[in-house]
Amino acid sequence: MTRVAVLGAGSWGTAFALVCADASSDVVLWARRPELAQAINERGENPDYLPGIALPAGIRATSSAEEALSGAEYVVLAIPSQQLRTHLAPWSALLGPASVLVSLAKGVELGTAKRMSEVIVEVAGVEDDRVAVVSGPNLAKEVAQRQPAASVVACRDAGVAERLQKVCHSPSFRPYTNSDVTGCELAGATKNVIALAVGMAVGLGFGDNARASVITRGLAETTRLGVTLGADPYTFAGLAGLGDLVATCSSPLSRNRTFGEKLGQGLSVADIAASTRQVAEGVKSCESILDLARRHGVDLPIVEHVAYVVRGEMTPVEMLRSLVSRSAKPERHGW
Numbered sequence: 001m002t003r004v005a006v007l008g009a010g011s012w013g014t015a016f017a018l019v020c021a022d023a024s025s026d027v028v029l030w031a032r033r034p035e036l037a038q039a040i041n042e043r044g045e046n047p048d049y050l051p052g053i054a055l056p057a058g059i060r061a062t063s064s065a066e067e068a069l070s071g072a073e074y075v076v077l078a079i080p081s082q083q084l085r086t087h088l089a090p091w092s093a094l095l096g097p098a099s100v101l102v103s104l105a106k107g108v109e110l111g112t113a114k115r116m117s118e119v120i121v122e123v124a125g126v127e128d129d130r131v132a133v134v135s136g137p138n139l140a141k142e143v144a145q146r147q148p149a150a151s152v153v154a155c156r157d158a159g160v161a162e163r164l165q166k167v168c169h170s171p172s173f174r175p176y177t178n179s180d181v182t183g184c185e186l187a188g189a190t191k192n193v194i195a196l197a198v199g200m201a202v203g204l205g206f207g208d209n210a211r212a213s214v215i216t217r218g219l220a221e222t223t224r225l226g227v228t229l230g231a232d233p234y235t236f237a238g239l240a241g242l243g244d245l246v247a248t249c250s251s252p253l254s255r256n257r258t259f260g261e262k263l264g265q266g267l268s269v270a271d272i273a274a275s276t277r278q279v280a281e282g283v284k285s286c287e288s289i290l291d292l293a294r295r296h297g298v299d300l301p302i303v304e305h306v307a308y309v310v311r312g313e314m315t316p317v318e319m320l321r322s323l324v325s326r327s328a329k330p331e332r333h334g335w
């Protein structure tokens, strides 16, 4: 039986652990707080992040990273992007020599502008052919309810991607392989920022034209950034690109879209952040993605405008007005 360690018992870590257990793996789920690990083991559910969803018997929780990592062939990192480096550093010495590291996080690191797979390679000191990414339209609650969903397993090494694909191919979860790690990661991180912009439009009371326009132009700028950084343009038309963008920008389950909606309704960043324990990655990644784009001379107007709102330099209505009144141009200008 394949041994999988999932580090991070938030909503997506727990849902992904359930997928791997459904796909017949032996899963150990690491929670930061011992009381959460205990509750998961005693109640067979994660009361803080996925209440009411029964977890399969194949999942065992622990707050000891050493216990979770012991013998793990796949080490799944389900920690928010800005916390990944700090958490991974002490775990690196505990990793098996052939273990595969899998990132679930959708963000870009502040300060370094690095993608999560780059952070993992640097901190764990492993080659990038041992680092994989899972990204797609995968709202945790729906996945945990075993509603059908597809996703992408990306790794530079095709053999590693195919083996990981089997590890998480359950009766309700269908992963496809892809070798474009850069494209999948940039798509996953940037869609969170686009979802903030869509949420603001919804919160302001605008309808489907505004939503579809922001989604489509958001995809255009994401593709422009990705292609400049060497990604495959087709990735952005796939599950990790358009698929995740549509799911996140349409669903009230999305934390990023909901965060944006509250901004559109007039609440402040600080008040919204204080009202939830869950991460809306786009609130921080708007700055790191903008930083990355500037380092490569790429124009990302929607991401830039979301950053203005998050910094308090524009209101959501000013943001949308400013985006609409930008200088006229052809729909396709470069990628």
Ligand SMILES: NC(=O)C1=CN([C@@H]2O[C@H](COP(=O)(O)OP(=O)(O)OC[C@H]3O[C@@H](n4cnc5c(N)ncnc54)[C@H](O)[C@@H]3O)[C@@H](O)[C@H]2O)C=CC1
Pocket: 008, 009, 010, 011, 012, 013, 014, 031, 032, 049, 078, 079, 080, 081, 083, 104, 105, 106, 107, 138, 139, 140, 141, 277, 278, 279, 281
């Ligand atoms: N929830 C979802 O539907 C999906 C989430 N993701 C991505 O997965 C990653 C993890 O997200 P979730 O599990 O949904 O997050 P969550 O907010 O539900 O849980 C966060 C997890 O990280 C841990 N953590 C460690 N240090 C933390 C800190 N300083 N602050 C906050 N939490 C900390 C928490 O204990 C918890 O286990 C994010 O990058 C997210 O974008 C990807 C696909 C789906």
Ligand SMILES: O=C(CO)COP(=O)(O)O
Pocket: 106, 136, 137, 138, 139, 140, 192, 195, 244, 247, 248, 253, 254, 255, 256, 257, 279, 280, 281
């Ligand atoms: O990434 C997600 C769905 O694929 C979840 O999006 P949120 O982080 O906005 O909830």
